Amino acid sequence: MKNRIENKFQELKKNKAKAFIAFITAGFPNLSATEKLIYALDSAGADIIELGVPFSDPLADGPTIQSASYLALKNGTNLKKIFEVVKKARAKTEVPIALMTYYNPVFHYGEELFIRDCVKCGVDGVIIPDLPPEEATTLISLARKNNIATVFFVSPTTSVKRMRFAAQKATGFIYYVSTTGVTGERRNLAKNIFDNVRKIKQLTHKPVCVGFGISNSSQAKEILKVADGVIVGSAIIKKIAENKTCPNLNEKVKKFVFTFKKEIK
Amino acid sequence: MKLPDKKGYFGVFGGKFVPETLMSLLDELTKVYYSLAKDKNFKKEFEFYLKEYAGRPTNLYFAKRLSQHFKNLKIYLKREDLLHTGAHKINNTLGQILVAKKMGKTRIIAETGAGQHGVATATVCALMGLKCEIYMGSEDIERQSLNVYRMNLLGAKVIPVESGSKTLKDAMNEAIRDWVTNVNNTFYLIGSVAGPHPYPVMVRDFQSVIGKEARAQFMKKEGRLPDALVACVGGGSNSMGLFHQFFNDKSVKMIGVEAAGFGLNSKKHAATLKRGSIGVLHGSKENILQTADGQIEIAHSIAAGLDYPGVGPEHSYYQSIKRAEYVSVTDNEALEGLKLLSETEGIIPALESSHAIAYLNKLSRKVKGKKSVIVCLSGRGDKDVSTIKEII
Numbered sequence: 001m002k003n004r005i006e007n008k009f010q011e012l013k014k015n016k017a018k019a020f021i022a023f024i025t026a027g028f029p030n031l032s033a034t035e036k037l038i039y040a041l042d043s044a045g046a047d048i049i050e051l052g053v054p055f056s057d058p059l060a061d062g063p064t065i066q067s068a069s070y071l072a073l074k075n076g077t078n079l080k081k082i083f084e085v086v087k088k089a090r091a092k093t094e095v096p097i098a099l100m101t102y103y104n105p106v107f108h109y110g111e112e113l114f115i116r117d118c119v120k121c122g123v124d125g126v127i128i129p130d131l132p133p134e135e136a137t138t139l140i141s142l143a144r145k146n147n148i149a150t151v152f153f154v155s156p157t158t159s160v161k162r163m164r165f166a167a168q169k170a171t172g173f174i175y176y177v178s179t180t181g182v183t184g185e186r187r188n189l190a191k192n193i194f195d196n197v198r199k200i201k202q203l204t205h206k207p208v209c210v211g212f213g214i215s216n217s218s219q220a221k222e223i224l225k226v227a228d229g230v231i232v233g234s235a236i237i238k239k240i241a242e243n244k245t246c247p248n249l250n251e252k253v254k255k256f257v258f259t260f261k262k263e264i265k
Numbered sequence: 266m267k268l269p270d271k272k273g274y275f276g277v278f279g280g281k282f283v284p285e286t287l288m289s290l291l292d293e294l295t296k297v298y299y300s301l302a303k304d305k306n307f308k309k310e311f312e313f314y315l316k317e318y319a320g321r322p323t324n325l326y327f328a329k330r331l332s333q334h335f336k337n338l339k340i341y342l343k344r345e346d347l348l349h350t351g352a353h354k355i356n357n358t359l360g361q362i363l364v365a366k367k368m369g370k371t372r373i374i375a376e377t378g379a380g381q382h383g384v385a386t387a388t389v390c391a392l393m394g395l396k397c398e399i400y401m402g403s404e405d406i407e408r409q410s411l412n413v414y415r416m417n418l419l420g421a422k423v424i425p426v427e428s429g430s431k432t433l434k435d436a437m438n439e440a441i442r443d444w445v446t447n448v449n450n451t452f453y454l455i456g457s458v459a460g461p462h463p464y465p466v467m468v469r470d471f472q473s474v475i476g477k478e479a480r481a482q483f484m485k486k487e488g489r490l491p492d493a494l495v496a497c498v499g500g501g502s503n504s505m506g507l508f509h510q511f512f513n514d515k516s517v518k519m520i521g522v523e524a525a526g527f528g529l530n531s532k533k534h535a536a537t538l539k540r541g542s543i544g545v546l547h548g549s550k551e552n553i554l555q556t557a558d559g560q561i562e563i564a565h566s567i568a569a570g571l572d573y574p575g576v577g578p579e580h581s582y583y584q585s586i587k588r589a590e591y592v593s594v595t596d597n598e599a600l601e602g603l604k605l606l607s608e609t610e611g612i613i614p615a616l617e618s619s620h621a622i623a624y625l626n627k628l629s630r631k632v633k634g635k636k637s638v639i640v641c642l643s644g645r646g647d648k649d650v651s652t653i654k655e656i657i
Contacts, residue, residue: 055560056429056561057434057435057438057546057547057561058438059284059438059442060284060442060445062442066428070428070429073560078558079558102545103282104545104555104559104560104561105558105559105560107544107545108542108544108555108558108559109558129284129285130282130283130284130545130548131282132281132282132283134281135281135282152285153284153285154285155284155285155286157285157286157287157288157448157449158285158286158288158289159289162285166285177285180286180448180449181442181445181446182446
């Protein structure tokens with residue numbers, strides 16, 4: 001069977017469409033809400049869902065995702081429970097799901113068991129911001145054998161040599177970090193995004209998606225002139241935080257995702 | 266075999282677990298550092314500042330009354346507490362600020378727990394005329410208000426960190442977030458033998474002056490090597506600074522003393538090597554305190570400088586090959602150690618260093634015959650007086 005993330009990009013390419021990738025923190029505001037949010041994002045047209053596995057020390061995240069992670073951990077969220085949610089969701093949806101987390105929870109869980117549970121529960125890819133490809137040898141080889149995508153990062157400070165390295169090691173897509181810094185909404189886009197994405201695309205045929213700091217649909221539209229997809233995280237988390245006690249939480253999030261989908265089609 | 270290896274590993278410990286944005290910078294820093302380490306002029310400049318500014322060499326002082334107290338131990342104190350700013354931290358900050366200058370960085374950031382590293386960083390920034398911002402947990406700010414004031418006097422900005430446990434680990438998270446954001450002009454001056462490669466090796470090298478001096482001084486006084494070295498371990502920079510030069514002297518026992526806080530079974534301690542397990546924190550694979558889910562646990566010690574749930578990867582390596590032994594003493598035992606040294610020698614040690622002193626009590630009961638020991642007196646206790654006053 002082909003990987004759902006790779007299938008999705010093939011399908012998008014055929015339709016000359018771009019990917020909208022939605023990030024949510026699993027367990028925020030709680031795990032049953034997470035399951036419902038997966039369905040909501042799917043029906044709103046999110047092409048891929050990044051499910052954040054909360055970590056106590058999220059050093060690549062800004063305040064929005066930090067506080068979502070903190071609350072999720074307080075709720076008792078852990079990898080095992082997140083796998084169960086994905087497994088349950090797989091009965092109802094084929095939307096590609098990637099887990100985004102830090103390395104220690106995965107390392108402590110055991111990389112072999114982690115990949116096995118990804119396969120068992122229907123997780124399609126892993127994204128670990130503090131695991132550069134040179135430290136990921138074990139994880140990459142386990143993931144390859146099991147058809148799980150390993151997404152790696154390129155940032156504004158990445159040399160061409162490292163770009164080539166990341167492009168070679170990444171499967172699923174390449175994650176271009178729009179700016180130096182942590183996750184979180186930004187008013188302005190960095191100017192060098194376009195040049196850098198073009199540079200990466202000259203080195204590889206793999207899809208390049210841009211994340212960090214994208215907070216509205218016009219920014220997304222701008223970026224998609226060069227990139228194959230955009231990743232929106234903090235802006236969605238903020239929407240969830242604002243409406244977390246609201247009975248219409250899913251509708252509100254759906255509506256927010258629609259604003260992006262409308263612009264980028 | 267020379268360690269760390271090319272990838273920054275000491276056995277299975279170490280490495281570079283950081284966001285991609287920092288990888289090119291770390292590669293550059295590694296290149297610059299290894300070339301400076303071989304550069305005679307750099308060495309000369311570093312030694313100049315150590316001698317003329319920091320006050321090296323520090324004495325290896327025979328603690329006669331303390332030795333008499335234990336009867337079977339001949340104790341020498343390596344007096345890092347006599348250095349400018351009051352602790353061994355200045356050795357490392359002088360080294361790194363020179364590296365930062367060579368790299369053309371204009372802004373320095375650092376994390377601090379007890380405030381000693383923050384003060385030492387603010388000091389060298391003032392000395393070199395560089396902008397300095399220090400991240401410090403808000404709980405530590407309260408515990409170490411005197412050091413906060415010192416940093417301000419030195420022209421540094423102290424940024425309170427309110428996230429997580431509000432102590433050293435969170436200050437380090439926040440410093441790394443700043444670093445990722447301002448990577449082009451900013452140098453992150455890490456205070457311990459922790460963090461991603463090349464920091465553990467760079468900090469170890471800068472602190473190795475402790476062991477180099479102590480070894481030669483002891484040889485001169487005693488005509489032989491000591492039987493044991495004792496030093497406290499938080500992140501582990503003063504202990505590694507002392508230990509590393511004795512690595513090949515197999516007869517010399519190395520003892521690292523961790524903070525047992527309220528006791529090893531209390532869940533409120535900082536004994537990473539004794540009670541932690543392998544994991545990844547702040548850029549390196551090392552022993553850490555973690556939950557069953559791989560979340561980082563909050564450490565506790567009365568000594569803010571030991572209050573850290575990780576430890577330098579080289580210590581994890583020393584423990585794994587049994588080159589060093591790691592032990593622990595509680596908050597209360599450390600306070601006893603502080604009183605003991607104050608009353609027998611007229612030296613008030615820092616709460617961190619008091620852990621090393623306190624362990625002598627256990628060592629004295631364990632050894633057979635008379636043994637000679639070098640204790641690293643990593644810092645002076647002035648900064649802790651208000652904390653101690655509340656307790657004793």
